[in-house]
Amino acid sequence: xxxxxxxxxxxxxxxxxxxxxxCDPISGHATLYWYRQILGQGPELLVQFQDESVVDDxxxxxxxxxxxxxxxxxSTLKIQPAELGDSAMYLCASSLGGKRDGETQYFGPxxxxxxx
Amino acid sequence: xxxxxxxxxxxSVQEGDSAVIKCTYSDSASNYFPWYKQELGKGxxxxxxxxxxxxxxxxQRIAVTLNKTAKHxxxxxxxxxxxxxxxxxxxxxxxxxxxxxxxxxGTRLFVKA
Numbered sequence: 001x002x003x004x005x006x007x008x009x010x011x012x013x014x015x016x017x018x019x020x021x022x023c024d025p026i027s028g029h030a031t032l033y034w035y036r037q038i039l040g041q042g043p044e045l046l047v048q049f050q051d052e053s054v055v056d057d058x059x060x061x062x063x064x065x066x067x068x069x070x071x072x073x074x075s076t077l078k079i080q081p082a083e084l085g086d087s088a089m090y091l092c093a094s095s096l097g098g099k100r101d102g103e104t105q106y107f108g109p110x111x112x113x114x115x116x
Numbered sequence: 117x118x119x120x121x122x123x124x125x126x127x128s129v130q131e132g133d134s135a136v137i138k139c140t141y142s143d144s145a146s147n148y149f150p151w152y153k154q155e156l157g158k159g160x161x162x163x164x165x166x167x168x169x170x171x172x173x174x175x176q177r178i179a180v181t182l183n184k185t186a187k188h189x190x191x192x193x194x195x196x197x198x199x200x201x202x203x204x205x206x207x208x209x210x211x212x213x214x215x216x217x218x219x220x221x222g223t224r225l226f227v228k229a
Contacts, residue, residue, distance in 0.1 A: 004159070042122075042205050042219030043160065056216065091159050104150065105217065107159030 002026040004108035006092050012114045018080035021111045023092030025074070030097025033105060034067055034077050037089040049075065050097055082115045089113075118143040120208050122220030130228050135196050137223045139206035140188040146208040149182060149189050154203045154222075163204075164191070196227045 005024040013019050025032050030051050035043035046065065048056040051072040060067065064083070069075040079086055089110045095103040119142040129135050141149075147168040152160035166173045166180045166189065173180050177196075182189040193200055203224050209217035 040222070042120075042207075042221050044219070045217065093159075103148075104162050104165065107152075107161065109157070110159050 004092055004094055004106055006090075006108035006111055008111055009109060010112050010114075012116065013082050014116050015084055016081040018078065019082050019113065020079075021077045021090050021092075021113075023075045023077070023108060025092070025094030026106055028096070029094035029106075030072070031095045031103070032069055032075050033093040033095075034075070035091040035093065037091055037110070039088070043091055046077070079113075082113075084115050087113055087115045118146060118208055118210070118216065118218040120206060120218045120220045122206050122223055124223060125221065126224045126226075128226040128228065129196050131196060131198060133196055135191075135193045135200070135225055135227075137191045137204055137206070137225075138188060139190070139208075139220050140186075141208040141218075142187065143208070143210065144184075144187065146210045148209045149180070150207050150209075150217075151180060151191050152205045152207065152219075154205065156202075160205055193225075196225075198227050198229050201225055201227045 007022050032049045034046045036046050037043045046060045047067045049069045052069050067077045089112050091107055091110045093105040093107045095105045122139045150165035151163050153163045154160040164175050164178050164180050166182050177194045179192040203222045205222050206220040207217050
């Protein structure tokens with residue numbers, strides 16, 4: 001069964017350092033999402049791509065976060081500089097990206113970030 | 117914007133009993149309502165979903181109901197088993213391609229053997 005791949009699974013960094021997370025969606029999925037999940041809360045959308053284009057980044061803290069999906073396949077989420085409040089699980093998800101209302105999103109295992 | 121509230125935050129049941137989790141949403145334009153199960157150390161996995169043109173959907177021991185007028189939807193798990201123990205999230209979305217999906221805060225379900 002096809003899965004969304006994410007790496008690394010765990011990352012510990014010091015504040016003010018740069019970190020990067022990688023996501024490889026299910027093959028053929030046009031839509032890719034990055035979510036942040038704080039412990040005890042639901043996932044919160046950071047950025048959504050349709051192919052290589054950003055369709056929603058309204059909740060992305062653009063002063064320190066950036067995301068790209070250059071070839072419309074895999075994606076990288078970067079934080080620079082990291083702050084203590086960035087400690088969370090970063091989830092990547094993908095969906096087919098069709099025209100119907102509502103699509104199943106398939107999530108990867110996540111990257112757990114700890115900022116010291 | 118859309119707001120999704122989920123209750124209870126924690127639910128403990130005996131094996132074999134039923135479990136019910138309830139969610140309310142604020143945006144009447146929301147038209148797709150998935151439920152996800154998240155086990156420790158893993159990403160959320162879809163367990164069932166319902167669209168706004170349907171009032172109820174069932175898949176073996178899991179069922180979801182939707183009341184568009186009241187803007188609430190519920191997850192029902194019957195004959196619970198220890199492996200049902202996990203965190204469950206409801207979500208609401210509108211638009212095509214899953215655009216703008218808002219998740220509830222989650223319910224931690226414990227099934228006691």
